[in-house]
Amino acid sequence: xxxxxxxxxxxxxxxxxxxxxxxxxxxxxxxxxxxxxxxxxxxxxxxxxxxxxxxxxxxxxxxxxxxxxxxxxxxxxxxxxxxxxxxxxxxxxxxxxxxxxxxxxxxxxxxxxxxxxxxxxxxxxxxxxxxxxxxxxxxxxxxxxxxxxxxxxxxxxxxxxxxxxxxxxxxxxxxxxxxxxxxxxxxxxxxxxxxxxxxxxxxxxxxxxxxxxxxxxxxxxxxxxxxxxxxxxxxxxxxxxxxxxxxxxxxx
Numbered sequence: 001x002x003x004x005x006x007x008x009x010x011x012x013x014x015x016x017x018x019x020x021x022x023x024x025x026x027x028x029x030x031x032x033x034x035x036x037x038x039x040x041x042x043x044x045x046x047x048x049x050x051x052x053x054x055x056x057x058x059x060x061x062x063x064x065x066x067x068x069x070x071x072x073x074x075x076x077x078x079x080x081x082x083x084x085x086x087x088x089x090x091x092x093x094x095x096x097x098x099x100x101x102x103x104x105x106x107x108x109x110x111x112x113x114x115x116x117x118x119x120x121x122x123x124x125x126x127x128x129x130x131x132x133x134x135x136x137x138x139x140x141x142x143x144x145x146x147x148x149x150x151x152x153x154x155x156x157x158x159x160x161x162x163x164x165x166x167x168x169x170x171x172x173x174x175x176x177x178x179x180x181x182x183x184x185x186x187x188x189x190x191x192x193x194x195x196x197x198x199x200x201x202x203x204x205x206x207x208x209x210x211x212x213x214x215x216x217x218x219x220x221x222x223x224x225x226x227x228x229x230x231x232x233x234x235x236x237x238x239x240x241x242x243x244x245x246x247x248x249x250x251x252x
Contacts, residue, residue, distance in 0.1 A: 002052065005225070006030040006081050008061055008119055009088030011038040013188030014138065017218035018085055019046060025222065028053040030078060032088070032119075034060050061088045061115030062107075071122035079126045083134045083225050086116045091153040091194040105152045112156035116163065127176050132229075134177040136221055137164045141184045141237055141246040154246075157182075161235070168234060177232040179224050184239030184246065185211040208251030209242035 005022050009015040011033035019031055023046040033039050036058040043054040055078050059066040089112045092104035127133030143157030164180035191202035224233045243249045
């Protein structure tokens, strides 16, 4: 029987790359995102390419009612979730803390922290019932070290780090693994979202160095998920060669 992986934020970037590599390796997928049409496109493509089963659950992870309604109503055949990839998240704005837009703060907190918690809380009963599972949270090296104009985004990823550590402790009796993946710069829609569609500003984010690709992170996640049952990678920081940490990047 194929294993099943649930991926939030699967319509683009790292989430979509995860969907591809897990499908390629025979996993059935539950894919989540806000854009229903994008989910359906991915479902059609991957089912045809890899002969796996894919179930779409469109909702916004920051909407608690929608999260629990959709996950609790999953058909019985889709409740055997082996792996949860909490990938949904975003950054908004690059203002100094005194100039920041408070609605941006609230959106980041609601998505990066509350969304991760809602989805995890809704799926955990399935894993606990089976006395096994693996939760993979998408953190960031920004959670290790704050940088100028990063303020609340950095704080949300620091929260993901602490939540991951706490989950690891609390879920030990249920044999549930917890891994915090902490990427550095990854070239996705991240910068475009952060700068609210300003392509010129977004394009400057990765100038002068070669960032990671979504596939780099997806391959790493798949590796963590493929280890023997008694092996758990608790956290993993990943940067491109030009990046030392969240603050220092060498640019040509």
